Amino acid sequence: AQSVTQLGSHVSVSEGALVLLRCNYSSSVPPYLFWYVQYPNQGLQLLLKYTTGATLVKGINGFEAEFKKSETSFHLTKPSAHMSDAAEYFCAVSEAQKLVFGQGTRLTINP
Amino acid sequence: KAGVTQTPRYLIKTRGQQVTLSCSPISGHRSVSWYQQTPGQGLQFLFEYFSETQRNKGNFPGRFSGRQFSNSRSEMNVSTLELGDSALYLCASSPNPGGRETQYFGPGTRLLVL
Numbered sequence: 119a120q121s122v123t124q125l126g127s128h129v130s131v132s133e134g135a136l137v138l139l140r141c142n143y144s145s146s147v148p149p150y151l152f153w154y155v156q157y158p159n160q161g162l163q164l165l166l167k168y169t170t171g172a173t174l175v176k177g178i179n180g181f182e183a184e185f186k187k188s189e190t191s192f193h194l195t196k197p198s199a200h201m202s203d204a205a206e207y208f209c210a211v212s213e214a215q216k217l218v219f220g221q222g223t224r225l226t227i228n229p
Numbered sequence: 230k231a232g233v234t235q236t237p238r239y240l241i242k243t244r245g246q247q248v249t250l251s252c253s254p255i256s257g258h259r260s261v262s263w264y265q266q267t268p269g270q271g272l273q274f275l276f277e278y279f280s281e282t283q284r285n286k287g288n289f290p291g292r293f294s295g296r297q298f299s300n301s302r303s304e305m306n307v308s309t310l311e312l313g314d315s316a317l318y319l320c321a322s323s324p325n326p327g328g329r330e331t332q333y334f335g336p337g338t339r340l341l342v343l
Binding site for chain 2: 150152154159160161162163164167169208212213214215216217218219220221222
C-alpha cells in the first residue's frame with residue numbers, strides 16, 4: 119500500500135524567508151503526487167500535482183515541488199513566504215480509487 | 230463553475246443518533262469521494278461513488294454508508310453515532326473516478342457528537 123510521510127508537523131518561517139515542506143512517499147507503481155492546502159475552517163485546495171514528465175511542478179500562489187524518484191520525495195517550496203501562506207499543507211499520493219494523505223504540516227509565518 | 234458544496238456545514242448530534250450529510254459535486258463531475266478528517270487520524274478515505282455505484286470503500290465500520298444519485302449528488306450516512314465520529318467530513322468530486330484524477334474538495338461538514 120502507498121504511504122506518505124511529512125517530516126515536521128509544524129514549520130515556522132519568517133515573512134520573506136524560504137518555505138520548505140518535506141514529503142516522502144512509498145509507492146509500488148509510478149506515483150501521482152499532490153500537495154493540498156487547508157485554511158482554517160475550509161476544505162482542501164489543490165496547490166499542484168505531479169503526474170509524469172517534468173519533475174519540477176509549478177503550482178498556485180508561487181509554490182513549486184520537485185519529484186525525485188531516487189529519493190522518493192516530493193518537497194514543496196516557495197522562495198519568499200507571505201503572511202497569507204499560514205495554513206496546513208497536505209501531501210498525498212494516488213492509490214487505486216483514492217488519495218492517501220500525509221499527516222499534514224502546519225506552516226506558521228512570523229512577521 | 231460553482232465548487233463542491235456540502236450541507237450542512239455544522240452539525241451537533243448525540244450518541245446513538247444517526248446523521249446524513251449531503252454533497253453536490255462540481256457540474257459535470259461524476260465521481261464523488263468522502264474523507265474523514267480528525268486530529269488524531271488525519272485524513273482517511275471513506276468511499277468513492279461513480280455512476281451511482283460504490284467503487285471503493287475505506288476501512289470504516291458498516292455504520293458508515295453512502296449513496297449517489299443520478300445527478301451525481303451524494304449523501305453519506307452514519308448510524309448509531311459514537312463520540313469518535315466527531316470529525317470534519319470532506320467531500321471531493323472529480324470528472325472521472327480514480328485516485329489519479331484531481332479531486333476538488335468542498336468546505337466540509339463539521340460533526341460534533343456529544
